[in-house]
Each structure stands twice: as structure tokens, then as C-alpha cells.
Amino acid sequence: MSTAISLVAAIKEEVSVAFKLFFVLLKIRQRVRVTGSSMTPSLLPGEEVLYNPKAYQQHFPQVGDIVVAMHPDRTKQIIKRVTSVLEDGSCFLEGDNHYGSTDSRSFGSIPITQILGKVTCKFP
Numbered sequence: 001m002s003t004a005i006s007l008v009a010a011i012k013e014e015v016s017v018a019f020k021l022f023f024v025l026l027k028i029r030q031r032v033r034v035t036g037s038s039m040t041p042s043l044l045p046g047e048e049v050l051y052n053p054k055a056y057q058q059h060f061p062q063v064g065d066i067v068v069a070m071h072p073d074r075t076k077q078i079i080k081r082v083t084s085v086l087e088d089g090s091c092f093l094e095g096d097n098h099y100g101s102t103d104s105r106s107f108g109s110i111p112i113t114q115i116l117g118k119v120t121c122k123f124p
Contacts, residue, residue: 013124028052028054029050029051029052029053029120030050030051030053030068030116030117031048031049031050031123032048032049032051032068032077032079033046033047033048034046034047034048034049034079036100037097037100038078038079038080038095038096038097038100038101038102038103039066039079039080039081039095039096039097039101040096040097040100041096041097042066042081042096043066043079043096043122047122047123048122048123049066049068049079049119049120049121049122049123050119050120050121050122050123051067051068051116051117051118051119051120052117052118052120053116053117054117055117055118055120056112056115056117056118060085060089060091060112061082061085061091061112061115061118062082062085063082063083063084063085064081064082065081065082065118065119066079066080066081066082066118066119067079067080067081067082067091067093067115067116067117067118067119068115068116068117068118068119069091069093069110069114069115069116070110070114070116071107072107072108072110072114073107077116078093078103079119080093080094080095080101080103080104081093081094081095081096083104084109086109088111088112089111089112090109090110090111090112091104091109091110091112091115092104092109092110093109093110
């Protein structure tokens with residue numbers, strides 16, 4: 001019985017991986033690697049996530065969303081959690097690891113145009 005359950009779990013994992021690859025190939029999702037520890041424990045350094053670049057075409061981000069955005073002062077992408085959305089659609093972004101994160105507490109809110117998409121899942 002446990003072998004059957006293990007087999008079913010393995011098949012589900014393979015199907016999940018196949019769908020994620022399919023989304024990447026169709027450009028429905030983009031892939032990015034987590035660098036740094038600002039999002040621990042939710043996301044660990046070296047993990048890869050998929051994000052939806054079209055997630056905010058119809059509406060603003062929601063508090064609690066994890067997003068990929070362009071750093072306002074550097075030419076790099078950042079992954080942070082939305083903690084506040086202002087009336088103009090700009091977002092206050094913070095890392096889950098408050099002691100190890102450079103975020104909106106130091107560089108201010110991020111305009112919606114700098115948000116690249118919503119993180120939808122971890123990539124296996």
C-alpha cells in the first residue's frame with residue numbers, strides 16, 4: 001500500500017514539474033533564482049521561482065503577494081512581499097527576513113511599472 005502511495009506522489013510531482021516547464025516554454029511564466037536571504041524562511045537562497053509577468057495588467061498587487069520587481073537604485077531584480085499598496089498603485093515591499101533585507105524601509109515604495117510580476121510557485 002505504501003508503495004502505491006509513493007508512486008502516486010511521484011506521479012503528481014512529475015505532472016507538477018511538467019506543467020511548470022510548459023508554462024515557462026509558453027512564456028506564461030518567467031523563472032528567477034533567489035539570491036540572498038531576505039525572503040527566508042519562505043524562499044531560500046538558490047531556490048528558483050516562477051512568476052507571472054501578466055498578473056497585474058488588470059489590477060494592482062494585493063497585500064501578501066510575493067513579487068519580482070526591479071530594484072529602484074540598481075539594475076537587478078528583487079523578490080519581496082507586498083506589505084502595503086498606495087492609492088497610485090505603488091507598493092511598499094519588504095523581505096520576510098526583516099533583519100536581513102534591504103527593502104522599501106530603506107528605498108521607499110516601488111511604482112507599479114517596476115513590478116515585473118507575481119511569484120506563483122517554487123520551481124523544482
